[in-house]
Amino acid sequence: MTATHTTAHVKNAGGVAGQAGPGNAAAPRRPAPRGRALRTTGFHLTAGLLSALWLLPIVLVLVTSTRTFDDIAAHGVGSRPHSFTFDGFRQAWVDGGQQRALINSMLVTVPTVLLSLGLASMAAFALSRYALPFRRVLLLLMLGGNLLPPQILLIPVSKLSELLGIHDQLYALIGVQVGFGVGFYVFVLHGFMRAIPGEIQQAAVIDGANPWQIYWRVILPLARPALAALSALSFTWIFNDLLWAITVLRTDTRMPITASLIGLQGQYVSMWNVIAAGSVIAAAPTVAVFLRFQRHFVAGLNLGAVK
Amino acid sequence: MVLIGSARRSRATRVPPVVLAFVLVPLLAEVFWVFWPALQGFYLSLTSWDGLAAPKFVGLGNFSEMLHDAVFRTAAINTVLWLLLFGGLSAALGLGAALLLQQERRGIGFYRAALFLPVVFSLVATALVWQAMYQPDGLINNVLESVGLGGWKHAWLADQDTAFYAVIVPALWRQVGYVMVLYLAGLKGIDPALYEAAKVDGATRLQQFRHITLPQLRSVNAVVLSVIVIDSLRSFDVVWALTRGGPYHSSELLSTYMYSTAFQSLRLGYGSALAVVIFVLAFGVIVSYLVRAFREAD
Numbered sequence: 001m002t003a004t005h006t007t008a009h010v011k012n013a014g015g016v017a018g019q020a021g022p023g024n025a026a027a028p029r030r031p032a033p034r035g036r037a038l039r040t041t042g043f044h045l046t047a048g049l050l051s052a053l054w055l056l057p058i059v060l061v062l063v064t065s066t067r068t069f070d071d072i073a074a075h076g077v078g079s080r081p082h083s084f085t086f087d088g089f090r091q092a093w094v095d096g097g098q099q100r101a102l103i104n105s106m107l108v109t110v111p112t113v114l115l116s117l118g119l120a121s122m123a124a125f126a127l128s129r130y131a132l133p134f135r136r137v138l139l140l141l142m143l144g145g146n147l148l149p150p151q152i153l154l155i156p157v158s159k160l161s162e163l164l165g166i167h168d169q170l171y172a173l174i175g176v177q178v179g180f181g182v183g184f185y186v187f188v189l190h191g192f193m194r195a196i197p198g199e200i201q202q203a204a205v206i207d208g209a210n211p212w213q214i215y216w217r218v219i220l221p222l223a224r225p226a227l228a229a230l231s232a233l234s235f236t237w238i239f240n241d242l243l244w245a246i247t248v249l250r251t252d253t254r255m256p257i258t259a260s261l262i263g264l265q266g267q268y269v270s271m272w273n274v275i276a277a278g279s280v281i282a283a284a285p286t287v288a289v290f291l292r293f294q295r296h297f298v299a300g301l302n303l304g305a306v307k
Numbered sequence: 308m309v310l311i312g313s314a315r316r317s318r319a320t321r322v323p324p325v326v327l328a329f330v331l332v333p334l335l336a337e338v339f340w341v342f343w344p345a346l347q348g349f350y351l352s353l354t355s356w357d358g359l360a361a362p363k364f365v366g367l368g369n370f371s372e373m374l375h376d377a378v379f380r381t382a383a384i385n386t387v388l389w390l391l392l393f394g395g396l397s398a399a400l401g402l403g404a405a406l407l408l409q410q411e412r413r414g415i416g417f418y419r420a421a422l423f424l425p426v427v428f429s430l431v432a433t434a435l436v437w438q439a440m441y442q443p444d445g446l447i448n449n450v451l452e453s454v455g456l457g458g459w460k461h462a463w464l465a466d467q468d469t470a471f472y473a474v475i476v477p478a479l480w481r482q483v484g485y486v487m488v489l490y491l492a493g494l495k496g497i498d499p500a501l502y503e504a505a506k507v508d509g510a511t512r513l514q515q516f517r518h519i520t521l522p523q524l525r526s527v528n529a530v531v532l533s534v535i536v537i538d539s540l541r542s543f544d545v546v547w548a549l550t551r552g553g554p555y556h557s558s559e560l561l562s563t564y565m566y567s568t569a570f571q572s573l574r575l576g577y578g579s580a581l582a583v584v585i586f587v588l589a590f591g592v593i594v595s596y597l598v599r600a601f602r603e604a605d
Contacts, residue, residue: 043474044414051421057480059426060446061436076444126329130322138330140597145341148541148594151565151582155575156344156350159358161552166451179340182333187600211323240429242544247570258431262548265435272439279432294420297427301485302492 101260120185229300369580401486493527
């Protein structure tokens with residue numbers, strides 16, 4: 001409706017400018033579809049080119065990961081492929097220790113996501129649904145902790161985990177990831193839970209529900225979209241982390257996939273097929289999460305930022 | 308709203324203990340792993356410490372040492388440059404991509420996904436992908452050769468003059484999609500009636516952009532700015548994986564210098580002081596972010 005109105009108006013304006021006679025009224029109408037077709041082509045050309053440019057490195061790494069080392073040595077890493085093999089994957093997976101590293105990553109990521117979202121949803125529930133004293137100060141304090149540059153924490157966290165005897169243990173990594181991330185999740189979930197109407201909770205109270213039941217049976221199910229979005233987002237963040245891992249962990253066999261990838265880079269210098277295969281293995285889980293939960297993932301980024 | 312009103316009347320008695328625990332347990336986790344270490348970090352910045360013997364209090368000695376530390380100067384300048392280049396370009400390119408891809412039309416989902424896909428990669432994987440492209444016999448040099456710019460061929464990561472910029476490109480490649488998503492959401496929130504009115508008034512596309520789009524995006528701009536500053540100061544993975552700050556510290560950032568000072572040179576006091584500098588640089592953004600959050604939490 002509005003679009004029609006505008007075209008009509010623009011046509012009018014054109015007519016006035018061109019001092020159009022009655023016969024000219026039809027003239028601007030004919031080029032319009034051609035102009036639109038041209039614009040559409042132009043759009044697809046620009047967007048297509050941009051996408052191709054963006055996807056090129058990904059295609060390249062996929063191609064490189066399936067070449068043989070001899071091929072790369074003979075023709076260079078930037079040449080077109082002359083061979084096809086999954087040997088690079090085998091070397092990265094078995095000899096390069098990426099299988100273990102991937103398991104380590106999952107052992108850290110899954111509990112961290114569950115634990116930090118569980119704890120954060122509890123805190124967000126309490127802060128958004130009850131008139132706790134200093135609720136706003138607490139909320140912002142928790143968010144502030146997440147905004148701190150991690151560098152200020154690295155040395156003390158490393159020493160703290162040594163002191164506790166959990167240095168070089170995956171628990172320490174889970175602990176610090178939960179502690180560091182929880183503030184942000186509380187903030188996002190608080191914003192979401194605040195919008196749930198009070199009547200729903202009151203009805204549950206009248207039915208005799210205790211706070212735990214309200215949290216678990218009423219608010220948490222209603223917060224599912226936000227939880228899904230944050231799960232997808234936090235999964236990639238924690239899975240992709242390098243800094244906390246190399247700060248808290250020492251032993252190679254305990255390192256997650258990102259750190260292991262750096263190890264691979266040192267161990268297989270210029271064996272680009274192995275390094276590329278390693279990168280593919282390290283990226284596969286987060287790409288899978290992205291493709292499966294694309295909507296939630298994008299929603300998560302916006303939840304955190306625009307709210 | 309009704310609930311909050313009624314709860315406010317008897318705030319002291321109504322909050323059940325389990326609800327208090329709901330807040331206190333996560334808060335304690337954060338105090339234990341973040342706030343307490345942060346305080347220690349600030350204290351350690353005033354000490355000289357090798358990690359074995361007890362830390363020795365040296366006051367502001369670490370900070371005065373920075374004044375004469377050439378590597379610190381390089382790292383600080385690079386960090387600011389990173390902020391401007393990485394930040395400015397990712398904001399500009401992200402906005403440009405969002406403007407290009409804002410309309411719902413056929414194929415738009417694919418284009419958006421293509422630009423967005425790198426966001427889910429770890430910076431380490433991103434770095435290694437680009438490292439292959441930067442090799443002397445890699446794709447970039449091959450392309451330069453084939454278009455007749457063979458003279459521009461370079462060992463991009465090994466050259467002091469190019470290493471820093473060669474590290475920014477992968478970081479940008481990954482960040483643009485993220486910024487684009489933020490702007491896409493912002494553009495979606497603009498009332499189409501504004502554009503209609505502007506068209507009625509005869510505004511050109513450029514005028515519409517200047518007088519409607521940009522002002523309407525103000526809150527998104529603030530968010531993007533905070534994200535960019537915080538991400539820039541945290542940037543570590545991509546540099547560490549590509550150059551470790553080298554060659555000759557030419558791609559050193561404060562974050563990488565802090566890490567190598569602390570965990571490789573084992574100068575934990577000086578490393579803490581570098582971390583404090585990073586904190587000071589981030590402080591303004593942290594506070595403005597919190598102020599905005601404070602207003603919204605009301």
